[in-house]
Amino acid sequence: MFLTHYAGWPNGARLNSIVEETIGKAARRAARAAAAEKQN
Numbered sequence: 001m002f003l004t005h006y007a008g009w010p011n012g013a014r015l016n017s018i019v020e021e022t023i024g025k026a027a028r029r030a031a032r033a034a035a036a037e038k039q040n
Contacts, residue, residue, distance in 0.1 A: 007015075 005012075
């Protein structure tokens with residue numbers, strides 16, 4: 001929230017989207033790795 005105050009709403013919202021997407025990718029990768037480990 002502080003970032004959007006300083007950088008402006010569009011930039012803060014864009015950064016938030018990038019961060020959420022990155023977290024989602026990491027979570028999916030971790031889930032796939034756990035499933036692969038479970039199969040072995």
